[in-house]
Amino acid sequence: MIRRLLHYSSPTARRLLITELVFIVAAAILQGLAFLLLVPLLRALFLGDVDAAGSWLIVVAIGGVGYVLAAWFASQFGMKTSTALLDSLLTRLGERLVELPVAWFGADRSGLIAGIATQGAMFVSNMPYAILRQILTGFITPGTVLIGMYFFDWRLALTMTVMVPVLIIGYRWLRGTFGRGDAIHAEAVDDASNRVIEFARAQPTLRTAGDDSIADRLVEDALQNQHRAYRGMLVTGGAGIATFAGIVQFSLTLLLVVGAYLAVGGTVDIATLIALLVLGVRFNEPIVAAGDLGGGVAVARTTLDQLDRLAAVIALPEPAVPAVPADWEIDFVDVTFGYGDAPVLRNISFTAPAGGMTAIVGPSGSGKTTITKLIARFYDPEAGTVSIGGVPLPRLGTDIVESAVAPVFQDVYLFDDTILNNVWIGNPDLSREEAIAAATRAKVDEIAERLPGGWDAKVGEGGSNLSGGERQRVSIARALLKDAPIVLLDEATAALDIGNEIAIGEAVDAIRSDRTMIVVAHRLQTIMTADRIIMLDGEGGIRETGTHAQLLAAGGAYARYWTERVDATGWQLASHD
Missing domain, CATH: 1.20.1560.10 (ABC transporter type 1, transmembrane domain)
Structure with a gap:
């Protein structure tokens, strides 16, 4: 003892x-x-x-x-x-x-x-x-x-x-x-x-x-x-x-x-x-x-x-001397990964171009969020390689990956502090004015205006005083303030009100410039404007890849998926006189 x-x-x-x-x-x-x-x-x-x-x-x-x-x-x-x-x-x-x-x-x-x-x-x-x-x-x-x-x-x-x-x-x-x-x-x-x-x-x-x-x-x-x-x-x-x-x-x-x-x-x-x-x-x-x-x-x-x-607890392997990525392109080569049981991803390979936006679509449970977690190096794949700038993530090391990647996930957690401090945590070295500017680009100023105390209003434990969409706006503002070259966005807007959906869409547009973006996409506008679309097949693989125009012209699974989504947004409740 x-x-x-x-x-x-x-x-x-x-x-x-x-x-x-x-x-x-x-x-x-x-x-x-x-x-x-x-x-x-x-x-x-x-x-x-x-x-x-x-x-x-x-x-x-x-x-x-x-x-x-x-x-x-x-x-x-x-x-x-x-x-x-x-x-x-x-x-x-x-x-x-x-x-x-x-x-x-x-x-x-x-x-x-x-x-x-x-x-x-x-x-x-x-x-x-x-x-x-x-x-x-x-x-x-x-x-x-x-x-x-x-x-x-x-x-x-x-x-x-x-x-x-x-x-x-x-x-x-x-x-x-x-x-x-x-x-x-x-x-x-x-x-x-x-x-x-x-x-x-x-x-x-x-x-x-x-x-x-x-x-x-x-x-x-x-x-x-x-x-x-x-x-x-x-x-x-x-x-x-x-x-x-x-x-x-x-x-x-x-x-x-x-x-x-x-x-x-x-x-x-x-x-x-x-x-x-x-x-x-x-x-x-x-x-x-x-x-x-x-x-x-x-x-x-x-x-x-x-x-x-x-x-x-065994930590992820770290390099003695971290390598330097050539750029911010992301490559998956024959990647297989699961959470201890059946693989969620099976031998998938794709490239997300540097400075472009790659949208990932597919059925629920197909591994969309798992892909973003592998890029953020929450895990290492069981087989295959995930690389940034041509360098496998284990050779870059966790510190390099964390500084290069700004994740914005669906389950956003905010600290029981002010709105501004929850944004500021993205880069505490910047000034208050710079933090407010980044938050404004993510439309967080609209939240601050409606709450007593403005930027210094408390968000409550876990952000309980804000809606889900508002919490995600704050998280996007953090990513803007961090100014990382790679942004991972789980854009879960399906259950948001129209105001938050529009605000998040505009925030995505603001964060997109000169960054490599991986978006788990739900909004039709986001999917349509992506530089590359990766459609998962629900069985751990990739069904189709290409631009929006290319995939529509192919008339395959993506075209059917797109048609269903467009038709769904046009549904209206019948009225009875």
């Missing part, structure tokens, strides 16, 4: 932790020595030797003062260590989250991350002084006492030594029992947290579903599972503590039996026996306390295990 804590500590936290542990160990040894000095002191008192008792009392007092000083320094360094360790854990967590491939966040990890960042990190940072100190004391102090007892009576010391392996096995069993129970409980807590967060985010949809919706049942099931896991941990943990306490008490009973036998046989005087039995009690008490806190170590280990699993 100490080694793992040092691993996750910053240099400052590591120095503080080592210093704290030194004082904890010193205090435990001094406490054990103070207990040992009670033997000659009590023996002198029983024998009525006042002078010897006075001398031994002074020695005991000196040892007690040393113990108090060591314990005081341990507490002072303990507080500083907790703060430094908490900062280290949160910093390591943040750095690792930034390093993880975006694909790792495909599953909802909010409950896991929230658990580590709040209760988990806090518990681990306080553990060295609140728990580890008492556990170390619970074993070092009795160990000191045990060694010292050999100088007074080797037979009683040997009796206590025989029980040491039993106590160690019992403690390890107790810790393992707690660890397994807490791991199950932590998993249940993560699942319940995910469900509660999901429940809160989906309130607008759920309120239209009425009472007893599936979301209600999912949350209830997750909470019940958490309660069952917690009860199971309490039952198994309580049984483990009781069993360990029984083992410790048995060792004391064995010491009493052996001591009584020696006293009856006359091989040890009563004064020494009573002093050693007092020492035996002091030998057992810290061990019982350490056993009670063994579960705390298991709980802390669960958080460290979670951090270990994060550290073990």
